[in-house]
Amino acid sequence: MTVSAYNFAYLDEQTKRMIRRAILKGLAIPGYQVPFASREMPMPYGWGTGGVQVSAAVLVPDDTFKVIDQGADDTTNAVSIRRFFEKTAGVAVTDDTAKASVIQTRHRIPEMPLRADQILVYQVPIPEPLRFLEPSEVETRKMHSLEEYGLMHVKLYEDISQHGAIATAYAYPVKVEGRYVMDPSPIPKFDNPKLTMDAIQLFGAGREQRIYALPPHTQVVSLDFEDFPFEASKADHACDLCGAVDSYLDELIVDDAGGRLFMCSDTDYCSTRRAAGHVGAQGVPVKEDVA
Amino acid sequence: MTPLLQVEAVSKFYGARIGCTDVSFDLYPGEVMGIVGESGSGKSTLLNCLAGHLPPDAGAVRFDTRADGLRDTVTMNEPERRMLGRTDWAFVHQHARDGLRMNVSAGGNVGERLMAVGARHYGDIRNTATDWLGRVEIAADRIDDRPSAFSGGMQQRLQIARNLVTGPRLVFMDEPTGGLDVSVQARLLDLMRGLVREMGLSAIIVTHDLAVVRLLADRLMVMKDGHVVETGLTDQVLDDPQHGYTQLLVSSVLQV
Numbered sequence: 001m002t003v004s005a006y007n008f009a010y011l012d013e014q015t016k017r018m019i020r021r022a023i024l025k026g027l028a029i030p031g032y033q034v035p036f037a038s039r040e041m042p043m044p045y046g047w048g049t050g051g052v053q054v055s056a057a058v059l060v061p062d063d064t065f066k067v068i069d070q071g072a073d074d075t076t077n078a079v080s081i082r083r084f085f086e087k088t089a090g091v092a093v094t095d096d097t098a099k100a101s102v103i104q105t106r107h108r109i110p111e112m113p114l115r116a117d118q119i120l121v122y123q124v125p126i127p128e129p130l131r132f133l134e135p136s137e138v139e140t141r142k143m144h145s146l147e148e149y150g151l152m153h154v155k156l157y158e159d160i161s162q163h164g165a166i167a168t169a170y171a172y173p174v175k176v177e178g179r180y181v182m183d184p185s186p187i188p189k190f191d192n193p194k195l196t197m198d199a200i201q202l203f204g205a206g207r208e209q210r211i212y213a214l215p216p217h218t219q220v221v222s223l224d225f226e227d228f229p230f231e232a233s234k235a236d237h238a239c240d241l242c243g244a245v246d247s248y249l250d251e252l253i254v255d256d257a258g259g260r261l262f263m264c265s266d267t268d269y270c271s272t273r274r275a276a277g278h279v280g281a282q283g284v285p286v287k288e289d290v291a
Numbered sequence: 292m293t294p295l296l297q298v299e300a301v302s303k304f305y306g307a308r309i310g311c312t313d314v315s316f317d318l319y320p321g322e323v324m325g326i327v328g329e330s331g332s333g334k335s336t337l338l339n340c341l342a343g344h345l346p347p348d349a350g351a352v353r354f355d356t357r358a359d360g361l362r363d364t365v366t367m368n369e370p371e372r373r374m375l376g377r378t379d380w381a382f383v384h385q386h387a388r389d390g391l392r393m394n395v396s397a398g399g400n401v402g403e404r405l406m407a408v409g410a411r412h413y414g415d416i417r418n419t420a421t422d423w424l425g426r427v428e429i430a431a432d433r434i435d436d437r438p439s440a441f442s443g444g445m446q447q448r449l450q451i452a453r454n455l456v457t458g459p460r461l462v463f464m465d466e467p468t469g470g471l472d473v474s475v476q477a478r479l480l481d482l483m484r485g486l487v488r489e490m491g492l493s494a495i496i497v498t499h500d501l502a503v504v505r506l507l508a509d510r511l512m513v514m515k516d517g518h519v520v521e522t523g524l525t526d527q528v529l530d531d532p533q534h535g536y537t538q539l540l541v542s543s544v545l546q547v
Contacts, residue, residue, distance in 0.1 A: 148373065154399050154406060226411050226413075
């Protein structure tokens with residue numbers, strides 16, 4: 001079958017309408033998990049099938065699309081999803097956060113603040129924040145509907161009693177507009193404060209068949225204790241390539257002697273800064289890098 | 292005096308079979324009521340109906356709520372009923388595994404009800420949990436151990452601590468001493484008797500162990516085939532049983 005035999009953005013129009021209805025409901029009830037009829041996609045579950053379906057439903061022909069995986073534009077998952085939509089939707093693609101109108105992400109929020117005309121689509125493996133505390137979906141849905149969230153704090157209590165601090169570092173539970181407790185997908189808790197933003201945020205879980213959403217400027221509060229307040233943590237270091245002190249860092253082991261390098265996990269942010277002349281402790285000026 | 296719990300003609304059927312039928316009684320504050328009967332006599336069905344775990348098919352269960360006085364918990368909406376279940380009511384299961392979170396530490400188990408009603412200060416929660424572990428004779432240094440590392444008796448005591456931490460007014464107990472050896476049973480009974488007196492709790496205890504009701508219960512209700520066949524003061528029922536089944540039950544106790 002040729003590529004042109006596909007409908008725009010792979011999914012048929014009826015499916016996209018179904019997903020858009022779920023998205024609208026999700027936006028109307030921020031943080032609420034809306035069930036939807038997730039389709040088989042030409043990639044395995046766990047590779048972002050939820051995010052891909054949401055992206056397919058919101059993309060229009062004049063969109064510019066960006067995909068990041070752990071902040072990077074050039075990892076397998078990001079490259080394959082970007083190419084998928086290049087082929088099936090023919091949309092323009094970019095690495096540049098500022099130029100993108102739809103950004104699909106796995107495990108990160110871009111460092112650069114997003115604007116009101118952008119949409120951020122998350123890939124979500126497990127949408128239910130209470131899953132590992134209460135295995136019954138019937139029971140967790142009842143807990144959501146009756147706002148019984150004491151159990152969520154039991155998890156944080158256990159963290160403190162075992163590790164002396166809240167050790168949950170990613171997928172850190174949040175409360176949305178004082179109502180629903182939500183799993184922000186496995187983003188580092190460093191990104192939690194950014195969840196209140198100007199752009200629309202859509203969350204798609206393909207295997208679990210759930211969509212949820214945060215409209216712009218939604219109040220999102222990370223759960224904590226009065227005497228153990230939430231802290232957005234990152235490696236206590238500056239980026240070794242671009243020198244940024246405010247970005248989330250990856251730690252790389254670079255040789256057999258245990259030498260290490262910290263670099264921005266958001267590759268676009270890092271390269272933009274380097275192009276502007278910022279150089280980190282182990283970085284080299286951009287011109288030599290290119291040569 | 293207003294009864295704490297007013298049960299009126301409660302019936303529960305499983306299809307054509309009777310779970311329990313036409314049970315009525317009043318329970319006053321500070322009173323402990325025992326329900327005895329053989330297996331399958333409807334004791335646990337009745338208890339689950341009273342505690343809101345099962346919807347009865349007929350009848351009313353009125354509880355003296357703090358805010359609005361007597362309210363029928365059967366027709367009450369679910370959030371309100373579940374709120375009662377976390378605050379004014381406590382339910383002690385026969386098997387501690389049913390009433391505990393086995394993969395959460397002892398402190399977390401005790402703290403859960405506090406956090407469920409809004410406690411958000413780790414230090415305070417931990418202090419309360421430590422205090423309650425002490426009250427049920429669990430060493431404070433076991434606070435971070437999981438219940439799976441506890442003996443059966445300790446698990447049962449932990450379950451009691453977890454239930455009583457929010458200061459409930461009514462405790463439902465389903466065979467609280469079942470499956471424990473006699474010396475552990477004796478200590479548990481001693482502990483429960485102390486707590487009930489000290490906190491002025493009302494309790495409904497379902498058991499088939501007459502020694503348990505003799506020690507704990509003020510009043511006794513004997514059930515057979517879903518019906519209540521005899522009620523009265525515990526000593527009166529046990530020392531001078533009137534109904535044939537009660538006589539059989541009392542005479543069946545092994546004498547050592």
